[in-house]
């Protein structure tokens with residue numbers, strides 16, 4: 001099976017944290033992030049997964065794609 005797996009409400013998700021160098025439970029947070037696109041600053045809410053142990057944001061390709069799509073919506 002390939003593609004996105006959407007689990008509606010999984011209580012604990014575990015992702016590899018590059019800072020801890022181990023698999024850690026993560027919590028989902030929405031943070032305001034500012035990006036510069038063609039000399040304009042655009043702030044959008046970005047959903048991120050954060051390691052509950054060290055607080056590191058754990059990105060993903062899927063997340064990057066969503067951010068790019070959101071930035072395009074502002075054009």
Ligand SMILES: [Zn+2]
Pocket residue numbers: 017018019020021024051052053054055056
């Ligand atoms: Zn961590």
